[in-house]
Amino acid sequence: MRPAALRAAIEADLAAGVVPAIVVATIGTTSTTAVDPLPEIGAICAEHGVWLHVDAAYAGAAAVCPELRWSHAGVEFADSYCFDPHKWLLTGFDCDAFWVADRGELIEALTVMPEFLRNAATESGAVIDYRDWQVPLGRRFRALKLWFVLRWYGVEGLRAHVRSGVALADRFAARVAADDRFELAAPHPFSLACFRLPAGDEASAELLRRVNHTGRVLLTHTRIGGRYALRLAIGSPLTTEEHVDAAWALLSAAAGDLLAT
Ligand SMILES: Cc1ncc(COP(=O)(O)O)c(C=O)c1O
Known part of the structure; x- marks a missing residue:
């Protein structure tokens, strides 16, 4: 998200008599793991009283590592x-950790209080009713599995997991950068590397098809600035340097075959 474009959009809304309500910025976008410039975006939202939601669905896990907290500047x-x-962060699907600065505004929007839900504990104000923080009334005990993950790995275990993913993505990206047949398609701040064949979109798409067809890797793709890119994502605690090197060997051999034809 470009701060200047955001400011222009807000000003255009205001000029049109429309009230801008919310801005959603992303730390670690789905496509490429890009990080929005939160300090600038946040200042613009504060200036105009616009709610700022920060989506760190994937890259929020990086904040367990002090050296990766730059990604959360402006949070x-x-x-x-x-x-x-x-x-x-090693937790079974599904589990979203949600934080809100002022729960009052959220509760005001979502609370429902039919007679059958009235009870003394709620009315005393001594309890937090999380049913008022969401659209459904009922919720599963998702926090329990997260608690087990935190207890099992501990902070150093979680950091080791995140650091391993970042190091493996770096290792793979270094291979890509050193090979003229390939190019990196975006920065790789976390555990995803986006790359392509400069030979073109069709060649890149065919490369993806061929390596996935082997059944030994499963890569996905995206488009960056309209151009096709392959995505190699690392997330499992079982992934090691050998796996990454094997994936690179597979890609390199497939590219060799493809570019020779
Ligand atoms: C940045 C971002 N936001 C949201 C989502 C959706 O996540 P959820 O599983 O919570 O629906 C994704 C998933 O890919 C994501 O990368």
Whole structure:
């Protein structure tokens, strides 16, 4: 998200008599894991009283590592923030961790209080009714599995997992960068590397098809600035340097065959 474009959009809304209500910024976009410039975006939202939600669904896990917290600069501007431990923090699907600066506004929007839900504990104000923080009334005890993950791995275990993913993506990206047949398609701040064949979109798409057809890897793709890119994502605690090197060997051999024809 470009701060200048955001400011222009807000100003255009105001000029048209429309009230801008919410901005959703992303730390670690789905396609490429890009990080929005939150300090600038947050200041613009604060200036205009616009709710700022920060979506760190995947990259929120990076914040367990002090050296990766640069990615969360400006998060203090957030009115709400979420990340999914089920993505990169070793927790079974599904589990979203949600934080809100002022729960009053959320509860005001979502609370329902039919007679059959009235009870003394709620009325005393001594309990937090999380049913008022969401659209459904009922909820599963998702926090329990996250608690087990935190207890089992501990903070150092979680950090080791995240650091391993980042190091493996770096290792793979270094192979890509050193080979003229390939190019990196975006920065790789976390555990995803996006790359392509400069030979073109069709060649890149065919490369993806061929390596996935072997059944030994499963890569996905995206488009960056309209151009096709392959995505190699690392997330399992079982993935090692040998797996990454094997994936690279497979890609390299397939590219060799493809570019020779
Ligand atoms: C940045 C981002 N936001 C949201 C989502 C959706 O996540 P959920 O599983 O919570 O629906 C994804 C999933 O890919 C994501 O990468």
